[in-house]
Amino acid sequence: MTAVSVTGLGTYLPEQRMTAADIAAASGLPEWVVTDKLGIREKRLPGPDDHTNVMGLRAAEQALADAGIQADEIDVVISINEEHKDYPVWTSGIKLAHDLGASRAWAYDIGQKCGTSVLALKQARDLLAADPRVDTVLIAGGYRNCDLIDYQDPNVRFLYNLAAGGAAVVVQRSDSGHRILDSAFRTDGAFSLDVIVPVGGTREPLSPDNVGEYRLTVPDPAGMKARLDAKSMANFVGVVEDALERSGHAPADVDHVAMLHMKRSAHDHVLNTLGIAQDRSIYLADYGHMGQVDQILSLQLAASAGRLSPGSLAVLVAAGIGYVWNALCLEWGAR
Structure with a gap:
């Protein structure tokens, strides 16, 4: 097939x-x-x-x-x-x-x-x-x-x-090409209103009086932090483990983790918990967080640095406000 x-x-x-x-x-x-x-x-x-x-x-x-x-x-x-x-x-x-x-x-x-x-x-x-x-x-x-x-x-x-x-x-x-293997996704709607643009939608239409509020806000920062601290890292690790298992692999098989940019301590925690060496990922300190661009950029940087060769296993790891946690495995090919 x-x-x-x-x-x-x-x-x-x-x-x-x-x-x-x-x-x-x-x-x-x-x-x-x-x-x-x-x-x-x-x-x-x-x-x-x-x-x-x-x-x-x-x-x-x-x-x-x-x-x-x-x-x-x-x-x-x-x-x-x-x-x-x-x-x-x-x-x-x-x-x-x-x-x-x-x-x-x-x-x-x-x-x-x-x-x-x-x-x-x-x-x-x-x-x-x-x-x-x-x-x-x-x-x-x-x-x-x-x-x-x-x-x-x-x-x-x-x-x-x-x-x-x-x-x-x-x-x-x-x-x-680079064969797409399996993936895993988790969502938790309890976080769905924690980061919002409060105006410009149907609940609060944009007007001359509120245009200055058209920006990302966090209505309950303390509550969000407490709930994320309890769940986020476990979900990051969990989706990676699930995607690897569904793809017939384990963390020890991973050659590169293409992970979104987040604070350095969180990035390191995910890798350490999975038992994956820090040099099997690229921390995007010189680029910032480009949303859904991060994983593709990380793959290109890893390939350019010679970190990926035919048969290498890469895992793309993402999280999105809302909250979602995603991982997908990719088997690098010869092209």
Whole structure:
């Protein structure tokens, strides 16, 4: 049976940067707290033309080149654009497919916050397995929720790492790419209102009087922290263990953990609990947290550094506000 594999990867990184010193100046935090506690040396910020869908398009062009295919070979486009995108109430994947020249493709958007790329890879695998008429799926999108951060709000300090970038993946029915194995997902809706933009929706429509509140906020920071401390790390570790077991592997088999950017202590805790060496992951201190872009960027960085070779096992690990925890296994192939 032909495998479902990743055959192309692409990322787009804006040129503009915000350094730890810049974050310290904007927030009033000591610079050492930004670097050592928050784990940020610098992060990418969007330029004037770096709209969410545009960044996804630029990454998609790279992914197609990496896969060695043309846009008109794509059957389906799955947009992983963040909800904060070029226009509200908009199916962005349709525009991305059109601009790319994917004239045969049908398109749709999915959203699971920072878990979206891992979810999209599962959906692409399942779609190819279920529908023999689909041979090539493009996953692409951008992220710039850094726009929604108020550095004077200490309640969102854990979100000061939010950055900007784009990522794309080509998934095909192929034995020659990086084979998608199994995955695991957990959600806990008890956290669904812990991080919100309080205005701009149907409950509190946007108005001239409240436009300044259009930013990410944490209504109950103490309560959120207490509940996350009790559950989050266990769910991170749990989804990785579940995805590995379903894929016929164990933590000792893992060659690279492509994990989202979070505070350094949490990153290290996940690896230590799993018994995976720290040098089998890349901490994204020079990039920040680009949402669903992080895992694709980590894979590319690991491949460029020679950490992945045919037969290597990678695990993509994500978490999204809401809360979701995702993991997916990938067997690196020869290409």
